[in-house]
Amino acid sequence: MSFLKQILTYLIRCAAFCILTFAILPAQAQQAPAQDTHGINVANMDRSVVPGDNFYLYCNGDWIKRTEIPADLPGIGVFIQLRDVADERTAALIEETTKSNAGAGSSQRKIADLYNSYMDEAATEAKGLAPLQPHLKAIADIKTKKELAYALGQTLRADVDALNNTNFHTPHLFGLWVAPGFNDPDHYAPYLLQGGVQLPDREYYTSDNEHMKELRSKYQAHVAAMLKLTGFTDTDARAARIIALEHAIAEKHLTLAENDDIQKANNTWTQADFSTKAPGLDWAEYFRGAGLTKQASFLVWQPTAFAGESALVESTPLETWKDWLAYHTIEEYASYLTKALADERYAFFGATLSGTPQQRARWQRGVALVNRYLGDDVGELYAQRYFPPEAKAQAQAMVANIIAAFRKRIDALSWMDPKTKAEAQAKLTTLYVGIGYPETWIDYSAYEVKADDIFGNVWRGMLFQYTRQVGRLGKPVDRHEWSMDPQTVNAVNLPLQNALNFPAAILQPPFFDPQAPAAANYGAIGSVIGHEISHTFDTEGSAFDSKGQVRNWWTPSDLQHFEAAAAKLAAQYDTYTPFPDLHVNGKQTLAENIADVAGIAASYDGYKASLGGKPAPAQEGFSAVQQFFIAFGQAHVTKLRDAALRQQVMVDSHSPGEYRTDTVRNIDAWYSAFEVRSGQTLYLAPAERVQIW
Numbered sequence: 001m002s003f004l005k006q007i008l009t010y011l012i013r014c015a016a017f018c019i020l021t022f023a024i025l026p027a028q029a030q031q032a033p034a035q036d037t038h039g040i041n042v043a044n045m046d047r048s049v050v051p052g053d054n055f056y057l058y059c060n061g062d063w064i065k066r067t068e069i070p071a072d073l074p075g076i077g078v079f080i081q082l083r084d085v086a087d088e089r090t091a092a093l094i095e096e097t098t099k100s101n102a103g104a105g106s107s108q109r110k111i112a113d114l115y116n117s118y119m120d121e122a123a124t125e126a127k128g129l130a131p132l133q134p135h136l137k138a139i140a141d142i143k144t145k146k147e148l149a150y151a152l153g154q155t156l157r158a159d160v161d162a163l164n165n166t167n168f169h170t171p172h173l174f175g176l177w178v179a180p181g182f183n184d185p186d187h188y189a190p191y192l193l194q195g196g197v198q199l200p201d202r203e204y205y206t207s208d209n210e211h212m213k214e215l216r217s218k219y220q221a222h223v224a225a226m227l228k229l230t231g232f233t234d235t236d237a238r239a240a241r242i243i244a245l246e247h248a249i250a251e252k253h254l255t256l257a258e259n260d261d262i263q264k265a266n267n268t269w270t271q272a273d274f275s276t277k278a279p280g281l282d283w284a285e286y287f288r289g290a291g292l293t294k295q296a297s298f299l300v301w302q303p304t305a306f307a308g309e310s311a312l313v314e315s316t317p318l319e320t321w322k323d324w325l326a327y328h329t330i331e332e333y334a335s336y337l338t339k340a341l342a343d344e345r346y347a348f349f350g351a352t353l354s355g356t357p358q359q360r361a362r363w364q365r366g367v368a369l370v371n372r373y374l375g376d377d378v379g380e381l382y383a384q385r386y387f388p389p390e391a392k393a394q395a396q397a398m399v400a401n402i403i404a405a406f407r408k409r410i411d412a413l414s415w416m417d418p419k420t421k422a423e424a425q426a427k428l429t430t431l432y433v434g435i436g437y438p439e440t441w442i443d444y445s446a447y448e449v450k451a452d453d454i455f456g457n458v459w460r461g462m463l464f465q466y467t468r469q470v471g472r473l474g475k476p477v478d479r480h481e482w483s484m485d486p487q488t489v490n491a492v493n494l495p496l497q498n499a500l501n502f503p504a505a506i507l508q509p510p511f512f513d514p515q516a517p518a519a520a521n522y523g524a525i526g527s528v529i530g531h532e533i534s535h536t537f538d539t540e541g542s543a544f545d546s547k548g549q550v551r552n553w554w555t556p557s558d559l560q561h562f563e564a565a566a567a568k569l570a571a572q573y574d575t576y577t578p579f580p581d582l583h584v585n586g587k588q589t590l591a592e593n594i595a596d597v598a599g600i601a602a603s604y605d606g607y608k609a610s611l612g613g614k615p616a617p618a619q620e621g622f623s624a625v626q627q628f629f630i631a632f633g634q635a636h637v638t639k640l641r642d643a644a645l646r647q648q649v650m651v652d653s654h655s656p657g658e659y660r661t662d663t664v665r666n667i668d669a670w671y672s673a674f675e676v677r678s679g680q681t682l683y684l685a686p687a688e689r690v691q692i693w
């Protein structure tokens with residue numbers, strides 16, 4: 001995984017359907033995300049540029065000129081800066097819990113104990129490998145493949161997520177995701193996903209690329225080093241066998257692109273099916289170890305991988321599997337054991353694999369840890385402190401206006417079948433848009449946190465999450481449930497719940513500012529909200545109906561018309577050439593470009609409706625409509641190194657920020673607001689402007 005990709009996936013836990021990959025967007029002012037003025041940032045603009053020639057530079061030129069990319073980053077963006085702000089706020093809240101001296105078992109006490117148990121490096125070092133030893137001994141004591149199957153079942157965790165936060169990677173043999181069922185969206189169902197490798201994806205094992213080959217040899221040295229640090233002998237040979245097994249597992253895996261296919265993933269297997277469809281592993285023992293004996297059936301996302309991995313359990317010697325299991329256990333807990341192990345882990349996975357020479361400060365990693373295991377408890381404090389009810393009400397009113405705008409646009413479509421329109425409207429009716437924070441919070445009372453036991457706190461934290469998810473199986477679905485903490489800088493589309501989440505930490509400048517003119521808020525976060533809504537009924541959203549059930553509700557003729565309009569937009573993006581030898585791939589970025597043009601169009605309508613016919617104030621000489629479009633352009637500014645930009649153009653489903661901004665040329669109101677005329681670079685004749693919804 002490249003550094004850029006790593007940053008993207010790290011920052012943007014995107015839904016399969018959307019994403020806000022304004023991944024690397026700079027804030028309005030590099031030094032200080034918090035600005036004194038509200039609304040558009042005039043100081044970032046380059047007013048010498050003609051808006052109709054280069055709107056992106058017009059909005060952002062001065063910021064681009066004066067901002068330097070930090071030496072250790074591929075680019076600079078508002079997400080990194082907003083994340084730092086959220087971390088600092090969260091750290092301050094944690095510090096308050098420490099000072100409060102709250103009673104044992106209280107959530108304040110737990111937050112303080114979890115954080116401090118991580119921060120106390122000396123105590124962790126003093127314990128050495130002692131916390132790990134009983135687990136390594138249990139693995140060493142495994143005598144048969146049957147016992148191995150039970151032990152593998154015990155490692156199953158709720159650590160993957162196919163559609164919401166899209167995480168297809170687990171180092172455990174398989175991963176569990178509990179979510180509304182594909183075929184019974186009213187109840188929670190268990191999805192099982194492929195797993196078993198440490199490197200990020202199968203490509204890392206199978207690619208012939210020189211860079212990957214070099215990574216693999218460094219990986220082998222790393223595995224041997226981890227085994228040596230925990231007292232194993234013959235570590236080179238063990239490492240070679242472990243990696244050969246991981247390679248064999250990876251070859252059975254589906255690719256990331258194949259994982260996106262919902263129809264292929266919709267496979268219901270009863271417990272009995274596993275032994276016939278995926279023979280090799282003792283499945284009864286596996287499910288007993290996982291505490292899932294009573295679960296009648298599962299949704300198996302990648303049947304061929306399950307068959308392949310299960311066969312490997314039979315065909316690979318027991319001793320190799322035991323080494324694999326020991327190494328995977330060591331790796332998983334290395335950051336909570338000795339400094340030597342933690343450093344070796346970072347040297348490979350942080351520095352070598354992702355190219356990040358320096359670790360984040362320990363306090364930031366401590367905040368991330370608390371967010372991971374007590375995220376809602378901290379989130380509740382965060383929301384109370386940083387997201388007042390007035391801000392929530394204001395954002396909700398925006399959402400209502402944007403949804404109403406979509407309704408009108410869908411009604412006005414000439415090409416869409418009335419039945420398809422009715423289902424699209426039904427999806428808007430049942431769409432839940434979560435703003436700021438969830439309506440209910442996770443109850444952590446069953447999670448035991450001890451003041452001096454970071455290893456145990458993490459072990460029990462993962463187990464608590466797993467037990468909690470298993471406990472929900474078969475129960476009614478809460479469509480208003482969130483999949484992100486309020487302190488997360490991101491937004492997410494939850495297709496099975498027909499829901500969107502916009503956490504408090506992204507609802508801040510430059511995206512959203514309760515004190516800014518409405519025009520700026522609609523141009524920035526409003527367009528993002530519109531973008532996400534668009535995904536719920538485009539070609540991707542058409543796989544799920546208004547109840548979240550897997551059912552294609554488009555007619556073939558709808559699809560035909562949609563594709564014709566979309567082809568026009570793809571051709572428009574094909575003309576963008578960031579490098580003489582490389583142009584934007586209109587097809588690859590099509591779904592996101594459609595969402596962008598739909599998002600800004602609907603947000604603009606919503607904004608106009610919000611005024612109720614009243615005039616809106618100018619800011620520093622810019623009319624309200626001008627502010628709307630400038631705020632949109634400023635929310636997309638991105639400064640990337642050439643190599644990173646090249647890579648984004650080649651692999652990302654989103655266009656670079658400059659061209660995302662250029663989509664204003666499809667909106668009639670932009671022409672009149674900036675007096676854009678024929679002959680200017682971005683000018684399109686009315687018939688060439690693309691309108692999808």
Ligand SMILES: [Zn+2]
Pocket residue numbers: 017018019020531532535592595
């Ligand atoms: Zn999107």
